[in-house]
Amino acid sequence: MSRLIIRAGEVERHYWADLWRYRELFFFLSWRDILVRYKQTVIGVLWALIRPILTIAIFTVLFGRMAKVPSDGLPFAVFVCAGNLPWQFFATAMSEASNSLVLNANMLSKIYFPRLIVPTSAVIVAFVDLLISLVIMAALMVWYHVMPTWRLLTLPLFTALGLGAALSVGLWLSALNVKYRDFRYVIPFVVQFGFFVSPVGYPSDWFVGKLTNMRYGEALHVIYLLNPMVGVIDGFRWAIGGQANLSVSIVTSIVVIGLVGVTGLRYFRRTEKRFADII
Helix, strand or coil: CCCCCCCCCCCCCCHHHHHHHCHHHHHHHHHHHHHHHHCCCCCHHHHHHHHHHHHHHHHHHHHHHHCCCCCCCCCHHHHHHHHHHHHHHHHHHHHHHHHHHHHCHHHHCCCCCCCCHHHHHHHHHHHHHHHHHHHHHHHHHHHCCCCCCHHHHHHHHHHHHHHHHHHHHHHHHHHHHHHCCCHHHHHHHHHHHHHHHCCCCCCHHHHHHHHHCCCCHHHHHHHHHCCHHHHHHHHHHHHHCCCCCCCCHHHHHHHHHHHHHHHHHHHHHHHHHHHHHHC
C-alpha cells in the first residue's frame, strides 16, 4: 500500500511529476464521463450524429440554397460539416472543462491530486464525440465525390489546435467558475455568441469581404481574427479540400491560443490551492 506524504513547499516543486503519477486517475475520470454521457440513453452514441446532421441540413437549406453563400470550392453540405464539427468539438470540450471542477466538488474537498487533471480529462468526452461525428464527414465526401488529398493528413494537427483552444479557455472558466458561480451563466452565452462569429456556415474570406464594406471594418476584421476558432475551422476546410486562406488566420489562432493557454494555466495554478476551501 503506497503512502503519500505532502510537505509544505514541496507540492509546487513536484507538481508536474504528480501529474504523471496520477495518470490512472486521468483515465478513470475520462472513462467515467464517457460512460455517464451515454449510459441509459435510448439511442446512445447516435446523439453525437444527430446534432451535426440537423445543423448541416438547416445550414445547407438556409445558407446554401436560399442565401447562396459561397462554399469555398466544396459542396455546401461538406463545407458546413467541415465547419460544424470543429466548432461542436470546441464548444462541448470548453463547456465540459469549464464545469468540471464544480461537478467534482466532493472529490476536490476530500483528497489531494493535481487539479489540472479534472478539466483536462473532461475534454475527452468531446473528443470521442468528434471521432464519432467524423463518420458523417466521410459519408458526405463519398456522396459528393470529394476526393481527399495529402492535406487530409494535417487534420489531426487542426484537431489538436481546437483541443488546445477549448482547454485554454476551459482553464480560465473552470477556475473562475469555482470562485464566481455567475460564470456558469456566462458559458452558454460564450458558446452561443461564438457560434455566430465563427465561420461555421460561411467562408472567412467572404465574411471579411463583407466587413471591409462596413464602418470600422478594419477594426472588426482584427477582432474577428482574434477568435481562435477561425483558424481551426479554416484549417479543417483546407484539409478536406477547400480553398481557405490560412496565411493569417492560422498564425493568429496559434498565437491567441498560446497566450490564452499560458495565462490560463498560470491563473489556474495560482488559484487551485484554494479550490477545496471555496468550492
